[in-house]
Amino acid sequence: xxxxxxxxxxxxxxxxxxxxxxxxxxxxxxxxxxxxxxxxxxxxxxxxxxxxxxxxxxxxxxxxxxxxxxxxxxxxxxxxxxxxxxxxxxxxxxxxxxxxxxxxxxxxxxxxxxxxxxxxxxxxxxxxxxxxxxxxxxxxxxxxxxxxxxxxxxxxxxxxxxxxxxxxxxxxxxxxxxxxxxxxxxxxxxxxxxxxxxxxxxxxxxxxxxx
Numbered sequence: 001x002x003x004x005x006x007x008x009x010x011x012x013x014x015x016x017x018x019x020x021x022x023x024x025x026x027x028x029x030x031x032x033x034x035x036x037x038x039x040x041x042x043x044x045x046x047x048x049x050x051x052x053x054x055x056x057x058x059x060x061x062x063x064x065x066x067x068x069x070x071x072x073x074x075x076x077x078x079x080x081x082x083x084x085x086x087x088x089x090x091x092x093x094x095x096x097x098x099x100x101x102x103x104x105x106x107x108x109x110x111x112x113x114x115x116x117x118x119x120x121x122x123x124x125x126x127x128x129x130x131x132x133x134x135x136x137x138x139x140x141x142x143x144x145x146x147x148x149x150x151x152x153x154x155x156x157x158x159x160x161x162x163x164x165x166x167x168x169x170x171x172x173x174x175x176x177x178x179x180x181x182x183x184x185x186x187x188x189x190x191x192x193x194x195x196x197x198x199x200x201x202x203x204x205x206x207x208x209x210x211x
Contacts, residue, residue: 016077016079034057036147037141041175042200084140084152130171133169134170164210
C-alpha cells in the first residue's frame with residue numbers, strides 16, 4: 001500500500017533541512033500528510049466517501065505512519081513541511097500480528113462493510129510488489145501550499161543517496177500520473193500501470209536502479 005503526493009508545477013527550489021522524524025511529531029506530520037493526500041485517488045478509495053471523509057483520510061495517513069514508524073526511516077523537515085515514509089529492504093511486508101493490530105484503524109477509515117473489498121485490493125497491490133531487496137517508499141507528501149518547490153526531492157534524498165552508496169534499488173507505487181515526472185527526475189522508471197481491483201484507481205509501479 002503505497003501512495004505519494006507531491007509536486008505539480010515546478011517553481012523556484014525552496015531549500016529545507018531534512019531530518020529524521022521524531023515520534024513526538026506524529027500529530028503534526030499526520031495532519032500535513034492528510035492535507036497532501038486529500039485529493040489522492042488511493043486515499044479516497046481507501047477512505048469511505050461520507051461526511052467523515054476528511055477525518056478518514058487523516059486516519060489513513062496515520063495508518064501509514066504507524067506501519068513505517070518501527071523502521072525509524074521516516075523523514076521530515078524543520079517546520080514539518082512534508083514527509084517521506086520508507087521501509088528498508090526486507091521490511092516492507094506486514095506480518096499477521098501487525099495487520100491485526102491495524103485492523104481497528106482500517107475499519108475506522110474504510111468502514112466495516114468495505115473492509116473485505118479494501119483488503120482484497122491491497123492484497124492485489126502486494127502481489128505486484130517486487131521481491132528483490134529494495135527500499136520501499138510507502139508515502140511521500142508535501143504541504144499543498146509548498147508543492148512544486150523541490151521539497152519532495154529533498155525528502156527522498158537521504159534514502160536515495162544511501163541506495164546509490166550501497167547499490168540497492170528503490171520502489172514505489174504512484175496513484176497520480178502527474179507525479180510521475182517528479183519520480184522520473186529522481187531516477188525511477190515506470191514498470192507497469194496497474195488498476196487496483198474492487199473499484200480502486202490505476203497506480204503506476206516504479207523501480208529505481210542505483211546510480
